[in-house]
Amino acid sequence: MSSMTSLWFAGLLAISWQAGTARLQQSFDLSVPDTPHATRTDAGEQVFEELHLTNFAGTPLRLARIDVVDARSGRVWASFAGDALAGRFALIGPPGQASGAIIAPGRRGVVYLEWPTQGQHPQTLEHVVTYAALSGAATDTVRGGLAAVSYDLGPPLGPPLRGGPWVAIHGADWARGHRRVFNTVDGKARIPGRFAVDWVRVDAAGHTVQGDPDVPRNALGYGAAVLAVADATVAAVRDTMAESPSVSGNPKHSLDEDAGNYVTLHLDDGRYVFYEHLRPGSIEVQPGQRVHRGDELGELGFTGASTGPHLHFHVSDGPSTVGSEGRPFVLEAFDLLGRYEDMGRLGKAGWTPRPTGEAASRRDEWPAENAVVRFPE
Incomplete structure (x- = not known):
């Protein structure tokens, strides 16, 4: 034995x-x-x-x-x-x-x-x-x-953004991270963000902003086009929320406003995809509209409950931003550059490079915690 x-x-x-x-x-x-x-x-x-x-x-x-x-x-x-x-x-x-x-x-x-x-x-x-x-x-x-146990991941999704580097921010052990936030709004406790990723743009040195970090428009990812990850029908849109002129001055928001301006797609396989905190006036689609993989939906911004400009992205089993269960997903392809072992270094220093011998080209994976990735341009 x-x-x-x-x-x-x-x-x-x-x-x-x-x-x-x-x-x-x-x-x-x-x-x-x-x-x-x-x-x-x-x-x-x-x-x-x-x-x-x-x-x-x-x-x-x-x-x-x-x-x-x-x-x-x-x-x-x-x-x-x-x-x-x-x-x-x-x-x-x-x-x-x-x-x-x-x-x-x-x-x-x-x-x-x-x-x-x-x-x-x-x-x-x-x-x-x-x-x-x-x-x-x-x-x-x-x-x-x-x-x-369910092993249903659905078809792999395309990139939600172009280029990079982008940091896939999430952490299973964060006490108030998406993984652990329940919403109970219709008689059932759910975790919409169970597999959510917050995408933050960095440069080669690990900086997240250029200039005053309190100005949202100075974030490197601000205004980046967000992309349809699959052929889908637009399920919902909100583009009515204003953006705080400063990061530090962003006010508290009610639960229904947490997502800020957003787009929800209903994928052909039944899943729903959420793009949250979008820039005011940037959304280019309407409910009921048919979109195709790679189409531009809007731009990364700083609306709703956000600690800084980023794209909140998650997949769920229903159309509600708060009343649905988060579901796993995998991205069809991305390049893995490395990861942040210590998130306290984000914005201050570079990431830890990918270990020698680990494949750079990744397929059909969910980006690991705080991975640094690049998408096709």
Whole structure:
């Protein structure tokens, strides 16, 4: 028996033993409200999912470990404990009084999980949660959250912009990043930006602006044409919002104004594509209009809830900017130049170049976190 097989078998036995000997008691209601989705990056295929835990016990419960297991074979696909678990955990509503992955009675917590498939294709998942009462050290387990993995990425999309370099800004571990922002506007909690990318233009030295950074028009990407990524029908347009004359003076916006000026495309395969924060007066299309891949839709700007000029781009299962579920996508082709390992360097210094031996030309991938890419001109 190989060492890898031995480790897997040992993990399976440990989980089976834990689940089989758990005491009968009140604990968590486990659910995975949205289908786990797999997508492809230069780091390989990964599954993204959210495990919801509602505490029905009469005491606060502390999460100690979460194992994602194969519902049929019991194989352990991923395990999270310690800092890896705490960094993926968030309470719904106000913060808890105690630090760590602790859920008080009647509260709901969410654990945002991302894990590699290691070249395999898991089909149906279960989740084994190891937990303890806040006042004690003994642990118990509960199993649940049955969910089937989706591998539907739809046809690859064309470039949303021309040239570059462009930084694909997103981060699964950002507490207020798109990946973790729920909107509950019509009786269901959804994450529209689950796979959203904010595109920011940089130069060869990593600068994002030329001149005063507080002036939106000084951003290197300001005014860049945004492009239809596929043949589609224009589903919605807004081009009525003004632009703040300064970045620092951008006011707060209501939820329905967060997207700023935008264009929504309804793709022929049923998906919806969103282009947000567009420049006032730049939108060239109307609802119902037929567009083709590569057509210019409008220009990158600074409208809505934005910390600086950029193109917010995401794909979802519905036409609402806030009331739909974010869906994975892949881009047909781009050149990978490198990535920002530390986003604090963005605008101040260059990126980390692509490792020697890693292919520059990428196909049918979702750009990895903070990748620096170039599109065809």
